[in-house]
Amino acid sequence: MGLPAGAPTSLFFEIRSTPHSGRAVFAAQDIPTNTLVWRCEDLTLDVLLREYRREVCGECFDYDRGRGLRVRDHTVGFAFCDEECQKKWQERVGEIGIQAWTAVEKLVKGRGKEDMDMVDADLPRPKAKEIEEAWKGTAAQAELIRTARAGEQENSEVKITKQHRKAKQRAIMQPISPDAMSFYVTGILWKHHNSTLWPHVLALAADKTPYHSTDDLHTFTRTYLHLLSILPVQLLQDCTPETLRLFSTRDSHNSFGIRSLEDDGSEFFGYGCWPTASYFNHSCNPSIEKKRVGRVWEFRTGKDVEKGDELCITYLSGEERTWSRGKRMEILLKNWGFECACERCEIV
Known part of the structure; x- marks a missing residue:
């Protein structure tokens, strides 16, 4: 074999x-x-926890004992240790990536902290049937949002109704999780730029029940609808339940923590696959x-x-x-x- x-x-x-x-x-x-x-x-997908964004370089993950970094890009929501790292990040994510992170940051900045929901409680993990039903429950609203996004394009012949607009607005107004969005956006951008390497992710061992709790599961299904509503249209072909669920199943038991280097990893900044x-x-x-x-x-x-x-x-x-x-x-x-x-x- x-x-x-x-x-x-x-x-x-x-x-x-x-x-x-x-x-x-x-x-x-x-x-x-x-x-x-x-x-x-x-590195295929990663999450740099939002609470550390001012202190940890968005490109090299450098950390200077909690000091704020010199280069901060408020438009995309990342800080960098220097202009060289900022340039590398921009080149790696490309123009489409800059647009995606700008859209995410705009949504996050417009919301209060009470609307930011990421549950990490020690609760029973949802079984496969519950996971399947939760993702199926997004299908109707997702279809309306996709139609709304298609109708927003120049010279589009798609007719947008009040129902389409309300579906998109309803998604945007739901509680958000910046870290869940980061998880999906990094994966979507990686797949967009590296489609020939997708089999490498498929080959990883899968965890069929990757969500920590029912609340955690619904955080990710809501995040799917958020991203459908705000990402550049070119990325929506990779923003699908099949792809996003696969990110979760492959990352679950295969991710590595991103930690500080000088103090035996006492500071946990995020994780990556x-x-x-x-x-x-x-x-x-x-x-x-x-x-x-x-x-x-x-x-x-x-x-x-x-x-x-x-x-x-x-x-x-x-x-x-x-x-x-x-x-x-x-x-x-x-x-x-x-x-x-x-x-x-x-x-x-």
Whole structure:
């Protein structure tokens, strides 16, 4: 059986299927300590939490201990550590991306904080049937909004009725979540600019129940209708329930936290999905140390590795690594959906 689309390839390792943990990375040779075995540059979608937008660079995620950054672009809602990072961001998202972020920022700025809704409560996760019904419930309003947007175009022959306009207005007036919008917008823009790489995302392991609660599920369905109402029309072909649901199912157990670098990751700024990074499984006693360098992850051996050994990283932050077995198990099950069976966890 061949490698999945987008799987990492290296002289140092190979990807194999395992009986218990899906695909995994195994050493193809003996590897000495501190060897760079993989450099991961394929950031597909990310969320830079809005509360950190003034302090964390929108391009390289640089953070200067809470100090406000020098370059701030109020139109798109991001700050940058310098003009070079701002230019890189503009080139990466393109003109269509600048238009999209401008529309999002305009909507967010026009709303009070009480209208911004993002629930992260420890509630029962909605099952597949509830998820299906919630997304189906958007279909009628979404169709009216799409018609309204089509009728807004120059020389359009589509006739817009009061019903179409009310559907769009009703969507815009619903509670908003800037972070949920960021999640979807980064993914939509990535797909727009990198359509040939879409199979790389499809190849990721899927979580069929990715929403933390019913409120969380409805936050994302509302966000879909928000984005249908405000994004540039050219992006609406990728703003579909199928695509947005897929972002959630693939990101759920494959995302990496974006944290501060100087203090063992004590500050959590957001998260992102780097598809090739997801091939490394977790161990509470990892052989691979990961380090974020801007938008890139570097993976180096933390000790000598023998040929045939599985190359594992830890999904835990610095402080979490020191926790008891029970607490580690609890957070791994909650955030990534598995019970750890590494050597360290088997020793009780």
